[in-house]
Amino acid sequence: MAGTDSTRELVQRPGPAIILVEAQLGENIGAAARAMANFGLWDLRLVNPRDGWPNEKAVASAAKAHHVIDGVRVFDRLEDAVSDLSFVLATTARKRELTKQVFGPDDAAKQLKGHIDGGRSAGLLFGRERWGLNNDEIALCDALVTLPVEPAFASLNIAQAVLVLSYEWRRASDVPELLFDSNIKPPASKEQLVGLFEHIEGELDESGFFKTEEKRPTVVQNLRTMLSRATFSEQEVRTMRGVVASLTRRHTRVNPSRSQSKQDKS
């Protein structure tokens, strides 16, 4: 989805750190960086990335999330990567024997927000592509996050997992600002709308649309009901009147010489 507004300045607001443990593919690190940037996160930490750092493939797949890639910090040990954080959630798709609270992504984001709003720092831990996090790593964390995936197809790409959590963070942090609102225009006045209806109905009277006088009121009600649902603006009422006028003039235009008197009606 294209749509970056290059006139808007990037603001780095407080948010959770994203910590990737022994990520294997540079592409995934880059895609995670991009997902973070999409939803306003910027603090990316890597524990022992398999292919070292910097990583060209990560840069390529980060799609200009330079501020995230440039700020990456690399650690040998998970303990060091989380040392400054006071609340860390571990993402996992597998049930663990360890006794930890488990949140869905939305509640996880609210927990993170509670901590960060209180001036504390927090993080989200993601495991290896192939087998996730081990129990030692999980044990360092305060609670677990799991995603509401299909049990028979639960293997979520790591960048996708980062995305869902980043998205939920964005939703939890203030009211998420959509980039634009519905641009529904003010509706036309009922007077204008009735003018359109009467125009159409008058033309339909002329063309013999209403089979009998008895049926006419019901058919008119149905027509008015269905067209009212579109909530036409003033401009749209004018467009519709133009359409009706054009349709009824059609045969006039085909034979301009014969039809002066008929044009007067439309």
Added chain:
Amino acid sequence: MAGTDSTRELVQRPGPAIILVEAQLGENIGAAARAMANFGLWDLRLVNPRDGWPNEKAVASAAKAHHVIDGVRVFDRLEDAVSDLSFVLATTARKRELTKQVFGPDDAAKQLKGHIDGGRSAGLLFGRERWGLNNDEIALCDALVTLPVEPAFASLNIAQAVLVLSYEWRRASDVPELLFDSNIKPPASKEQLVGLFEHIEGELDESGFFKTEEKRPTVVQNLRTMLSRATFSEQEVRTMRGVVASLTRRHTRVNPSRSQSKQDKS
């Protein structure tokens, strides 16, 4: 995140179709398929994929989402890809001039659920990696979806966009059913709606409504947008076609002896 439970059987429950318009990279198609599978979606449709179909890279990045990849359907025209659907949302990161309602992902999922619970079919439209959807494509849709992305970094990978919507679909489909407004009739399929549009536009071509060829596409977009908002039922589409036929026949009826050949057109 590892964790698929291979003892669980895959169940294909009703859900929205995912429609990718002119996707460029097989990797993205595959990643979208995987994201769909993660959250229980399975109906993937491609409109003119750049590298054709089947696509080896798509299969590789789908990570065993075989049931999605094997079920892919490919179409030449968007109109055909959505013809059996009665409610379609277009994802976009850019504000449009077209007058459409805009939803965030959560509300979009609730809308989809309302339709699908009512036994109707629905879909989500995603545009090209580089520049999204054009206005003709948007005009075919009932409303827009946009994600609460960072304005200064709004460019979301297409598979990531599919993921967020699939995730929200999953969340919405577990919450108590939204009751569909009881006296609104099921909307017509897009095929029926496009039939109506083409009927009106054909008649307007004949009547000289479009002042210039250059203006025609914009005027058509506006007409389709405003009429789509009414969410016509099948019966209402038939009524509208009757109205258009009657209006264009008007002069024919006034002079029945002269107009046999013109009636054929209406």
